[in-house]
Amino acid sequence: MFDSLQNRLGDVFDRLKKRGALKEADVTAALREVRVALLEADVALPVVKEFVDKVRERAIGQEVIKSVSPGQQVIKIVHDNLVEMLGTDSSGINLNAVPPVPILMVGLQGGGKTTSTAKLAKRLKERDRKKVLMASLDIYRPAAREQLRVLGEQIDVATLPISENETPVSIAKRAMTAGKLQGFDVVMLDTAGRLSIDESMMDEVIQVRDAVKPAETILVADAMTGQDAVTTARNFNERVGLTGIVLTRMDGDARGGAALSMRAVTGVPIKAVGVGERADALEDFHPERVAGRILGMGDVVSLVEKAAETIEVEEAERIAKKMQKGAFDLEDMLSQLRQVKKMGGLGGVMSMLPGMGKLQKQMAGANMDDSVIKKQEAIILSMTKVERKNVKLMNASRRRRIAAGSGTSVQEVNKLLKQHQDMTRVMKQMGKMGGMKGLGALLGGGGGMPGMPSPGQMPGQLPSGLGGKGMPKLPGGMLPPGFPGKK
Amino acid sequence: MSDELGEGEERRGWFRRLKDGLAKSSSKLVGGISGVFTTKRLDEASLEELEDVLITADLGIETSARLIASLSKAKFGKDVTDEEVRTSFAEEIAEILRPAARPLDVATGRKPHIVLMVGVNGSGKTTTIGKLAKQFKDRGLSVMMAAGDTFRAAAIEQLQVWGERTGTPVIAKAQGSDAAALAFDAINEAKAAGADVLLIDTAGRLQNRAELMEELAKVIRVIRKQDETAPHDCVLVLDGTVGQNAHNQVKAFKEMVAVSGLVITKLDGSTRGGVVVALADQFELPVHAVGVGESAEDLQPFDADRFARDLMGLE
Structure with a gap:
């Protein structure tokens, strides 16, 4: 629903063709966007x-580099400043204390504290080879302690035995004692969720903090949080004192502005981001990726990683080889359609690509959605194995049969075949140029997108002029086969 | 809930709680507006500042701009007081919200009236179900709950605790079992027991996870095998602290599972509520209830005028 900053600035600067230093009026107009x-x-x-x-101060008077537009120049300045403000890459958990090192997890209700506690514990156990004990101090939410116990079993991390009628402070002390006696390196304390205004709960955390003197006090916060993020972060920081932030639900489609807000008001680093429900879905924080995401410029690195995660490497290489030879058959196309589906559908893929705001709108307008993929899958599945291997067999009677079998029309079958033909041709060319790598190739088969720019036009949409450091670059060959421009 | 002794006393108690909660929400907003105005001329600069104040309350850019435009049209260049500005905003907001204020009606005589609760992780689905169960039960309806969050650790136990608290049977299977199958069985049991209401919990899911949304669609398909008209209500539970992503959530869930209404939770923190206005402005969905605190009574029917006036700090 949002235009990317790129599109917005494009509109501002379209009116302004002259080059030279950035003028105050231009910068002001751009900064409004x-x-x-x-x-x-x-x-x-x-x-x-x-x-x-801050950006205004830095931008006014800067020379516009020859090869980029003023809009791109402003975006680069904005992006670089964002990265700077978001801080450095994740720093690890501070374990410089006498073991057992206490780590206190705090945050609002439903922010993901318990899950994040388990994720961090798993990481400390596996990456840092630490012996970790987890204890839940949440005596309020029904079954909260049970939840941590079950998670502990799943990730094979010890949890403090649950006993009834204990205050959070006494549970915390018991956990520390158990940690000492049983030789644990780290004790993770998962506190009860609270509303930031709830004084009595806040006092309780402070008591726990004073009782155990944690080496780290980590705020667990939802990446989808709105304007209130500053209030929450400031409250916790002022009252309890924070040393780090874990941002959860970064696998959602929120732009994640909360990251910037919380980092700005607390000054503490973002230690990790939660990216899914499984216990290993915890990643390091990368300011550059989050900056791109906040600006609506996509998160190409995450896309590539997600692709790498969901796509089987062998299958990828097999298809890439076939592509280069131009021997890409319908069976391969089917496999690609399924990969796109696995990655969260077209929307999922598109939302991570830079400069796709407008395209997404066009897709919506052209009724381009995942049902098209479904339909194409059905068409290919209605073909015999022999037909899928050899498209040339496809005569009128076979096409009629396939249309009937897949509940589509002969026109739709023709469209798919035409698309396959186009893809094969593009890939052959790319193969000759040697520009195709397995991964990029695999993003293919997005399914003929009406109104999409042809491969040649794509780079113009990307912030290609922004230079190395700031922006993640698209891996070579990623887009063209995926988004065949010909209908 | 209303047939207890000391009803008046208790009712004041709820109103106070709601007011206290919202007072915290609105104090910042109101403080902001008062900061902009005592009495002065409404000019471009003050309009811009006002817009900032609305944005800070999560009203979103579009809705804020619309409110500002309307204020500007009526009052631009005139001398205005803080009170006037607040009243004007409250009226506009109430107008947006009024069509959305419709409580969840489960006393339909269907046995059972099936309510499916959906939402992203941590929005408060299980807690809301527990609270609804208590309220329906207090009203004399026979209620059953289905522990359909078979994914999250201890979600089933959490609902079972609510079952004990409210004296409501909970249909559950082991963690990891099929949510659709559980819903199917729960409907069978609710039919056999002649229950008035069946509240079905589901696992939290982010709206951009296609495969999880597909799973939810399957739960509904299976429910329809039991009763073609079900689920009779499909309630999306939204966390009131969520920012602009709330729009994506409503849109995605609406497309996938035909959401019929909203419950907004956690409206008891600091700056809040603005997102409700923006949502009501863009999606024609009823807001069945708002959660303003932790106890069962803190799940309140949504009152548009009161909400708007409280948001603006008016009596």
Whole structure:
């Protein structure tokens, strides 16, 4: 629903063709769009203001580099400043204390504390080879302690035995004693969720903190949080004192402005991000990726990683080889359709690509959605194995049969065959140029997208002029086979 | 809930709780507006500041702009007081919200009236089901709950605790079993027991996870094998602290599972509520209830005028 900043700025700068230094008026116009983009990404208003002022100061008078447009130049400045403000890559958990090292997990209700506690424990156990004990101090939410116990079993991390009628402080002390006696390296304390305004609960955390003197106090917060993110982070930081933040639900489609807000008001690093429900779905924090995401410029790195995760490597290489030879048959196309589906459908793939705001709209307008993939899958599944291997067999009677079998029309079958033909041709060319790598090739088969720009036009949409450091570059050959421009 | 002794006393108690909760929500918003105005001329600069105040309350850019435009049309260049600005906003907001204020009606005589609760992780589905069960039960309806979150560790136990608290039977299977099959069995049991209401919990899922959304669609298909008209209500539980992503959530769930209404939870923190206005503005969905606290009574029917006035800090 949101236009990317790129599109917005494009509109501003379309009117302005001259080059040279960035003028104050241009910068002000551009920053108005930046402000809207940041607010739409849920960056808190005070943080937005501070940020915009800083960027204005730095941008005015800067020479526009020859090969880029003023809009791109402003985006680069904005992006670089965002990255700077978001901080460095994840720092590890601080374990410099006498074992057992206490780690306190705090946060609002439903933010994902218990799950994140288990994820961090698993990582400490596997990556840092630490012996970890987890204890839940949540005596309020029904079955909260049971939840941590079950998670502990799943990841093979010890949990403190549950006993009734204990206060959070005494559970915390018992956990530390058990940690000492049983030789644990780390004791993770999962506190009860609270509303930031709830004084009595806040006091309780402070008591626990004073009782165990944690080496780390980590705020677990939902990446989807709105303007209230600053209030929450500031409250916890002022009352309890934070040393780090874990941002959860980064696998959602929120733009994640909360990351910037919380980092800005607390000054503490973001230690990790939660990206799924499984216990290993915890990743390091990368400011560059989050900056791109906040600006609506996509998160190409995550897309590639997600692709790498969901796509079987052998299958990938097999198809890539066939593609280069131009021997890409319908069976391969089917496999590709399924890969796209696995990655969260077209929407999932598109939302991570930069500059796709407009395209997504066009797709919606052209009724391009995942039902098309489903239909194409049905068409291919209605073919015999022999037909899938050899498209040339496809005469009129076979096409009629396939249309009937898949509940589609002969026109739709023809369209799919035409698309396959186009893909084969493009791939052959790419193969000759040697530009295809397995992964990129696999993103193919998005399924003929009406209104999509042809491969040649794509780079113009991308922030290609932004130079190395700031922006993740598209891996070579990623888009063209995936988004055949010919209908 | 209303047939107890000391009803008046208790009712004031709820209102106070709601008000206290919302007062915290609105104090920042109101403080912001008062900061912009005492009495002064409404000019471009003050309009811009006002817009910022609305945005800070998560009203979103579009809705904020619309409210500002309407204020500007009526009052631009005139001398206005803080009170006038607040009243004007409250009226506009109430107008947006009024069509959305419709409580969840389960006393339909269907046995059972089936309510499916959906939402992203951590939005408060299980807790809301527990609270609804208590309220329906207090009203004299026979209620059953189905522990359909078979994924999250201890979600089943959490609902069972609510079952004990409210004296409501909970249909459950082992963790990891098929949610659709559980829903199917639960409907059977609710029919056999002649229950008035069946509340079905589901696992939390992010709206952009296609495979999980597909799984939810399957639960509904299976429910329809038992009763073609079911689920009679499909309620999306939204976390009130969520920002602009709430739009994506409503849109995605609406497309996939035909959401029939919303419950907004956690409206008892600091800046809140603005997102409800933006949602009511864009999606024509009833807001059945708002959660303003932790106890069962804190799940309140949604009152548009009151909400709007409280949000603006008006009596």
